[in-house]
Amino acid sequence: MNFGENIQEWFSTQVGALFLVIIGAVAIYFLVKREFSKFVGFAVFAMVVGVFVFTPDSVKDLGAKLWSTVFGS
Structure with missing residues (x-):
């Protein structure tokens, strides 16, 4: 039984919601306040935070692929 993994999965689900x-x-x-520029800035910020917080493995893999592409293996 993976007690720690179950807690982490439950917590991640709750925080995500x-x-x-x-x-x-x-x-x-x-x-509603018609502050569209603030809305766009907030949307971009929320997307970046969402990617880094909820899928850090994807960011790590993307960084490794980018590094190997730019600097070679």
């Missing part, structure tokens, strides 16, 4: 709710609320706020 909370993250999406917060992003949705802030996005709706910016759109």
Whole structure:
């Protein structure tokens, strides 16, 4: 039984749901106030944070592939 992995998976699921709710609320706020430039900036920031927090393995693999492409194996 992998107790630690189960807790990490549950916590990741809960934080992911909370993250999406917060992003949705802030996005709706910016759109209602018609602050489109702040909305776009926040959307880009949220996407970057989402990628780094929820899929760090993908970022690591992408960085390794980019490094090997630029500098060789």
